Amino acid sequence: MLFSTSPLAFFPLLDFDIQFTSHFLHFELKSDRTNNMDNIAVPHDYWMQKALAEAQQAASEDEVPVGAVIVLDGRVIASAHNQREQLHDPTAHAEMIAITQATESVGDWRLERCTLYVTLEPCPMCSGAILQARIPKVVYGASDPKAGAVDSLFQLLNDSRLNHECEVTSGIMAQECGGILTEFFRRQRALGKK
């Protein structure tokens, strides 16, 4: 596979405009001859893999496995997973924690050049926080038919009545992102926990 080693190795080659999507890779390449990380796109799968690693960490801590990373200028500035049980906090979703980390990292409540990657479709609370933080791009993995507020139940990130809208990409590594949740709840049921 083209990016089986490191997608970074291909950066010098990126001097053309192309959009490419396949079952395995989802990425956009934009014209860039200046090596400006803003304009060089890494495959969405690359960042989603990092969010998925956070979800796996959550599972190992007996938390519902959802992970999120926030990317700015080609690097991760926030990385978090759901910690609702450990923190006894209903707001401790992966996205909420990541947003707080990112605002600390940039020193501004506005995350206007950031992209949020999250393994599960954001809920109404997290979608609200995404709008408040002015995050322009959100990429999520699995859909959440029971609580999703981006596409499933509500479309909060693309509601023209609100003062901010987001570019949304969905279904990135959906099978892996959803699978870890399915497996978590299957195990919880087997243990009689939920």
Ligand SMILES: [Zn+2]
């Ligand atoms: Zn949420």
